[in-house]
Amino acid sequence: xxxxxxxxxxxxxxxxxxxxxxxxxxxxxxxxxxxxxxxxxxxxxxxxxxxxxxxxxxxxxxxxxxxxxxxxxxxxxxxxxxxxxxxxxxxxxxxxxxxxxxxxxxxxxxxxxxxxxxxxxxxxxxxxxxxxxxxxxxxxxxxxxxxxxxxxxxxxxxxxxxxxxxxxxxxxxxxxxxxxxxxxxxxxxxxxxxxxxxxxxxxxxxxxxxxxxxxxxxxxxxxxxxxxxxxxxxxxxxxxxxxxxxxxxxxxxxxxxxxxxxxxxxxxxxxxxxxxxxxxxxxxxxxxxxxxxxxxxxxxxxxxxxxxxxxxxxxxxxxxxxxxxxxxxxxxxxxxxxxxxxxxxxxxxxxxxxxxxxxxxxxxxxxxxxxxxxxxxxxxxxxxxxxxxxxxxxxxxxxxxxxxxxxxxxxxxxxxxxxxxxxxxxxxxxxxxxxxxxxxxxxxxxxxxxxxxxxxxxxxxxxxxxxxxxxxxxxxxxxxxxxxxxxxxxxxxxxxxxxxxx
RNA sequence: GGUUCCGUGGCCGAGUGGCUAGGCAGAGGUCUGCAAAACCUUUUACAGCAGUUCGAAUCUGCUCGGAACCUCCA
Numbered sequence: 001x002x003x004x005x006x007x008x009x010x011x012x013x014x015x016x017x018x019x020x021x022x023x024x025x026x027x028x029x030x031x032x033x034x035x036x037x038x039x040x041x042x043x044x045x046x047x048x049x050x051x052x053x054x055x056x057x058x059x060x061x062x063x064x065x066x067x068x069x070x071x072x073x074x075x076x077x078x079x080x081x082x083x084x085x086x087x088x089x090x091x092x093x094x095x096x097x098x099x100x101x102x103x104x105x106x107x108x109x110x111x112x113x114x115x116x117x118x119x120x121x122x123x124x125x126x127x128x129x130x131x132x133x134x135x136x137x138x139x140x141x142x143x144x145x146x147x148x149x150x151x152x153x154x155x156x157x158x159x160x161x162x163x164x165x166x167x168x169x170x171x172x173x174x175x176x177x178x179x180x181x182x183x184x185x186x187x188x189x190x191x192x193x194x195x196x197x198x199x200x201x202x203x204x205x206x207x208x209x210x211x212x213x214x215x216x217x218x219x220x221x222x223x224x225x226x227x228x229x230x231x232x233x234x235x236x237x238x239x240x241x242x243x244x245x246x247x248x249x250x251x252x253x254x255x256x257x258x259x260x261x262x263x264x265x266x267x268x269x270x271x272x273x274x275x276x277x278x279x280x281x282x283x284x285x286x287x288x289x290x291x292x293x294x295x296x297x298x299x300x301x302x303x304x305x306x307x308x309x310x311x312x313x314x315x316x317x318x319x320x321x322x323x324x325x326x327x328x329x330x331x332x333x334x335x336x337x338x339x340x341x342x343x344x345x346x347x348x349x350x351x352x353x354x355x356x357x358x359x360x361x362x363x364x365x366x367x368x369x370x371x372x373x374x375x376x377x378x379x380x381x382x383x384x385x386x387x388x389x390x391x392x393x394x395x396x397x398x399x400x401x402x403x404x405x406x407x408x409x410x411x412x413x414x415x416x417x418x419x420x421x422x423x424x425x426x427x428x429x430x431x432x433x434x435x436x437x438x439x440x441x442x443x444x445x446x447x448x449x450x451x452x453x454x455x456x457x458x459x460x461x462x463x464x465x466x467x468x469x470x471x472x473x474x475x476x477x478x479x480x481x482x483x484x485x486x487x488x489x490x491x492x493x494x495x496x497x498x499x500x501x502x
Numbered sequence: 503g504g505u506u507c508c509g510u511g512g513c514c515g516a517g518u519g520g521c522u523a524g525g526c527a528g529a530g531g532u533c534u535g536c537a538a539a540a541c542c543u544u545u546u547a548c549a550g551c552a553g554u555u556c557g558a559a560u561c562u563g564c565u566c567g568g569a570a571c572c573u574c575c576a
Contacts, residue, residue, distance in 0.1 A: 248576030
């Protein structure tokens with residue numbers, strides 16, 4: 001089997017993946033800020049890195065997957081006016097930030113479950129690691145790369161850039177930005193007067209009186225800066241240098257750049273060796289994001305309750321939609337595209353169902369060597385595609401090429417012994433492995449559907465009887481009325497009937 | 503303005519020099535009491551211009567168009 005290659009944003013090249021500690025992988029992914037509901041755009045990185053997680057485990061690595069919850073520090077952005085109003089109320093009437101955080105954390109977890117993402121190994125919160133963050137800031141100050149002003153602490157980007165450029169690690173190494181150019185072109189921003197230079201960023205912010213979330217620190221009451229939590233938590237759980245750091249492309253600058261600077265000062269390393277970034281989901285060619293007012297939340301997506309949605313979409317359709325493209329390409333949302341995914345997934349899933357029912361009736365030798373070899377080739381390539389920077393789109397393409405073979409065997413268009421028993425078995429094992437374990441596609445029919453299944457079979461038998469008597473009025477009525485309920489009967493070649501449900 | 507990237511057939515999307523993914527939609531056919539599904543066949547491509555090459559969607563340059571980041575953001 002080929003070796004795993006990943007595209008490293010740091011070098012802008014596809015590189016062979018070699019873990020620092022043989023057999024183990026440390027994976028850190030930037031998680032959500034839980035001050036609002038997760039939307040379709042958030043689904044992308046978590047599905048993307050769920051695939052990375054699953055594939056690394058499949059390759060036999062013991063993976064520690066750390067994905068944080070940002071539940072501190074960012075709340076001043078969430079509508080300051082509303083916050084001021086709330087602070088005048090009694091304690092129980094007030095918006096308690098932790099209540100908000102809890103609500104959206106729960107909703108986020110629900111969404112991840114719907115999308116069938118595996119739980120990370122550790123899901124640390126920013127509020128739970130204030131001490132570690134303060135510790136890191138103290139170290140940065142002690143080393144001379146940060147300064148205190150009015151109870152806030154800022155990172156000295158220019159000094160860092162000057163010193164670390166000598167090591168070949170200038171500020172901007174990840175995003176390709178050149179500090180001198182940036183100084184010339186930086187926009188005017190608020191609250192910049194405390195900084196020595198506009199590119200400096202906050203490690204700790206002094207909390208104004210109305211700010212609800214606040215902690216004691218050596219510099220007074222305040223809250224951590226926007227980037228330090230990831231450095232603190234990745235260091236704590238994965239070490240000063242770990243294997244993979246992931247997140248959305250929009251985090252590349254400044255978030256990951258700042259993380260590199262902080263961690264480099266504290267730990268003497270660029271924190272991760274491989275940086276993996278997923279691209280955005282767009283809608284009408286624009287990134288889906290709060291500031292564009294074009295978000296579709298996950299609850300809306302699954303319920304259809306949003307004006308731009310023509311219908312509800314099953315979470316697995318969303319997952320399939322995401323997997324049909326490479327993670328580094330933009331993915332454009334449209335009802336048409338999602339409906340195409342819905343149909344495609346249904347087709348794949350039905351073939352997979354058919355495959356599970358096939359018994360390897362052929363002999364050891366295939367009577368149609370051409371098809372037999374083609375199956376083996378298509379299945380074998382899937383491993384190479386995954387190893388080639390997680391090309392799920394190609395894996396799915398191969399699966400779809402196998403669909404006509406599977407359906408052909410089932411409908412007897414292809415002779416049962418056309419492919420060998422061992423190839424059938426391989427097909428069954430590998431499709432299960434890929435569909436369920438690696439791509440994580442799982443269309444739950446539900447275990448409590450036995451009664452419904454029995455009921456439908458009563459109707460199927462009635463229809464069979466009617467057809468035997470050539471009472472087509474009755475047989476059509478059963479079929480048509482079930483269809484209006486979303487249950488579609490299909491007459492099979494051998495006189496049996498099957499059904500699918502929407 | 504700077505940094506990074508993209509422009510593929512009706513739609514979505516793979517694809518880094520020759521072997522022209524895949525899905526959805528469209529067309530024709532097989533099967534069926536009729537359907538549906540399935541199966542078979544099939545049409546429409548590589549933004550434009552110039553260059554490198556025996557040969558380019560794929561490399562280079564220019565033009566046009568679009569996006570992300572530079573500010574919270576997956």
